[in-house]
Each structure stands twice: as C-alpha cells, then as structure tokens.
Amino acid sequence: MAVALNTLVEEADRYLNSAKIHDYCPNGLQVEGRPQVMRIVSGVTASQALLDAAVQAQADLILVHHGYFWKGENPCVTGMKQRRLKTLLKHDISLLAYHLPLDLHPEVGNNVQLARHLDITVESALDPADSKVVGLVGSLAEPVSPRDFARRVQEVTGREPLLVEGPEMIRRVGWCTGGGQGYIDHAVAAGVDLYISGEASEQTFHSARENGISFIAAGHHATERYGVQALGEYLARRFAVEHLFIDCANPI
Known part of the structure; x- marks a missing residue:
C-alpha cells in the first residue's frame, strides 16, 4: 500500500x-x-x-x-x-x-527508547527548570553495581561502554543520548548515582570522579539507534507501509 x-x-x-x-x-x-x-x-x-x-x-x-x-x-x-x-x-x-524532536518525544524519543531497553523507569526531565536541557532522570527496580549495569549496557547496545566507576550502587540514573556529556553537572544536581551519555569529553571523567558518581559513555551512534526505529514503526503502522531499519556500524 x-x-x-x-x-x-x-x-x-x-x-x-x-x-x-x-x-x-x-x-x-x-x-x-x-x-x-x-x-x-x-x-x-x-x-x-x-x-x-x-x-x-x-x-x-x-x-x-x-x-x-x-x-x-x-x-x-x-x-x-x-x-x-x-x-x-x-x-x-x-x-x-x-534531530531534537526525536530526542525529546515521550514515546518514540531516543531518550525514552534507551530507557526502555535498559529497564529504567522514567521519572522526570534531567532539569525540569531548564527546557533546553535534553535528558531524563529515572530509577532501576533494584540497585546494581556500576560494573553490572555496564554489562547490561553492553548487552543492549552490542558494544563495550566506557565506564567511570563510582563508589555507590546504582539506583537513580540520569541520561542523555548522543553528545549529551555536557549535562553531567545537571545530573549531579539531580542526585543521580549514574549518568549515561553517548560520548565523553576529557573533563567528564573529572566531573564524575570528583562528584562521586558513575559515568557511562555508551556510544553516540549506539544510544541513538532506537528512536528512529520506533518512529519508523509508528509510521509503518499508521500508513500500512513497509519499514526496514538498516544499522550502518559506527564505533563512535
């Protein structure tokens, strides 16, 4: 059709x-x-x-x-x-x-879709007072160690993430897919145990270490594969057309 x-x-x-x-x-x-x-x-x-x-x-x-x-x-x-x-x-x-519309959407957005794949319950925006901050805060059903959660990320994304391991078990999580590493200070202010993004900058390591939280860089491409798939499936159902997701590998 x-x-x-x-x-x-x-x-x-x-x-x-x-x-x-x-x-x-x-x-x-x-x-x-x-x-x-x-x-x-x-x-x-x-x-x-x-x-x-x-x-x-x-x-x-x-x-x-x-x-x-x-x-x-x-x-x-x-x-x-x-x-x-x-x-x-x-x-x-x-x-x-x-771009941003697919990061922000509450159903097919990259951030919401990543949370579903990682079994994170979405609770709020990363910074409810600043609508320009693209990211979310949520929680896990049970506390896990940073290394165990990193293994979960690897199983979901199919690539080994970069882990900066903090001292605490992980229950409260903040995240922003893609190049959202700059929001780590907002995550610290939100009181998270772990912040996840796609990429990392040199200063991200120090922010995580000195604020006592864990940080995971899971890959820009890897964390943003899910929103476009979900949108494609939505349009395919809505109009009874075919949809095929093609994943062109990208290690970054």
Whole structure:
C-alpha cells in the first residue's frame, strides 16, 4: 500500500511537534523524492553507506536522526555533500530527518527508547527548570553495581561502554543520548548515582570522579539507534507501509 509523501511528512511533523522545537538543522522533509511512499528505510545518520543500502532496498523514503544542512556548515554542494544529494536525487528518494524532536518525544524519543531497553523507569526531565536541557532522570527496580549495569549496557547496545566507576550502587540514573556529556553537572544536581551519555569529553571523567558518581559513555551512534526505529514503526503502522531499519556500524 502506498501513502502520499506529503501526508506521511505532515503526520511525522505533527506527531513529533517539530515546528515548535528550535534546532540546529531543519527538521522534516530535507530532500523531496517521488510523491508516493511504499517503503521506508530508517537509520541513524544519512551517510553514503545508508543511502547506498536504501537504494539496494528500493526505498522510497529514508528516515534518519542525523540529516543534512546543519547550522554553520559550508552551504556549497561539493564533495561528500554533492555525492550524497546526487544519490538521493538520481534515485528519486526522499530524506526525512528529525534531530531534537526525536530526542525529546515521550514515546518514540531516543531518550525514552534507551530507557526502555535498559529497564529504567522514567521519572522526570534531567532539569525540569531548564527546557533546553535534553535528558531524563529515572530509577532501576533494584540497585546494581556500576560494573553490572555496564554489562547490561553492553548487552543492549552490542558494544563495550566506557565506564567511570563510582563508589555507590546504582539506583537513580540520569541520561542523555548522543553528545549529551555536557549535562553531567545537571545530573549531579539531580542526585543521580549514574549518568549515561553517548560520548565523553576529557573533563567528564573529572566531573564524575570528583562528584562521586558513575559515568557511562555508551556510544553516540549506539544510544541513538532506537528512536528512529520506533518512529519508523509508528509510521509503518499508521500508513500500512513497509519499514526496514538498516544499522550502518559506527564505533563512535
């Protein structure tokens, strides 16, 4: 069954409330392809590897978390950007991308989806007083050691996380997927035993150690695989179209 491209995009925009979220890139339809959609391919980043895989899968639309046209980037269509856009236009494939709207959503968002995979019960925003802080706070059913929780993360994500082991058992958790390591101070203020992000900075180690909490960097790509899959499944159910998630490996 096919659905009109405009109808699918309008529903995705509405569902994610994307028009009301200030971001570093345009959210929604970034490249327009054929007017009808029967097959969606989703992935974390609109890399050349994902585009080539989507062409092989005969996709009508590619749905991603990391799309194109970021604030401050060179606007010239040359090199890698030219090759990527040429692939989409040559094969008449649309590109649909959502960044912060896909981090924030209470059902299919990256943060909520990671919590479900790690069996964390969501309780509140990481900083309820600051809506610009993207992250959540929650709890585990039972206290676990930092190393045991790191093993759980490895089982879920399929990659060994970086662990800064704190002195306490873990019950209360704060997290922000992707490049959210800068929110560790908000996590400390929230009184967590563990903060999880995708990436780590040099100073993250010291913040965790000196504040007596554990920290896990589980990978930017690895922590942001789940939101786009959930959104793809939502759209597939809503419009009775096909959906295929393609995971292009990324160790970062």
